[in-house]
Amino acid sequence: MRSLPSRAFVFCAVLTGSFAAAAQQMPGDPAAGKKKTTSCQTCHGRNGMAVLPEAPNLAGQPEIYLAKALKDYRSGKRENEMMSVMAQALSDQDIADLAAWYSSLEIQLKPKP
Numbered sequence: 501m502r503s504l505p506s507r508a509f510v511f512c513a514v515l516t517g518s519f520a521a522a523a524q525q526m527p528g529d530p531a532a533g534k535k536k537t538t539s540c541q542t543c544h545g546r547n548g549m550a551v552l553p554e555a556p557n558l559a560g561q562p563e564i565y566l567a568k569a570l571k572d573y574r575s576g577k578r579e580n581e582m583m584s585v586m587a588q589a590l591s592d593q594d595i596a597d598l599a600a601w602y603s604s605l606e607i608q609l610k611p612k613p
């Protein structure tokens with residue numbers, strides 16, 4: 501049990517490192533991102549609320565998470581027959597802009613009636 505704190509420290513250090521790396525990404529422009537969603541809307545809806553049963557909602561998701569997901573599809577680290585194709589066409593700036601746009605949308609939750 502003595503080794504647990506040091507392992508926790510290493511884990512935190514690794515996390516901090518990856519947040520620092522993510523923070524160095526180019527800033528995304530939400531307005532530019534909105535204009536780039538034309539090809540996404542068929543599945544993810546006009547405002548990032550999915551219309552295809554298999555597609556996830558994108559509205560309000562964290563920017564870092566969205567950008568990572570898109571980069572992972574593009575690199576092949578994450579695979580999906582639809583998204584792997586979609587992500588190939590995206591530049592780093594496209595990804596930053598799209599992530600900024602979808603994360604800028606506010607979602608409201610309410611309990612089921």
Ligand code: HEC
Binds near residue numbers: 598
């Ligand atoms: C043909 C339908 C389709 C289109 C068009 C499409 N997507 Fe997707 N998208 C999906 C599906 C299905 C998934 C879930 C894939 C999986 O299980 O990994 C997904 C997953 C994602 C995810 C991961 C979300 C998460 O919570 O893990 C992101 C981000 C994303 N799409 C962004 C986009 C963007 C940006 C565009 C437009 C450039 C786009 N998608 C176009 C169907 C689509």
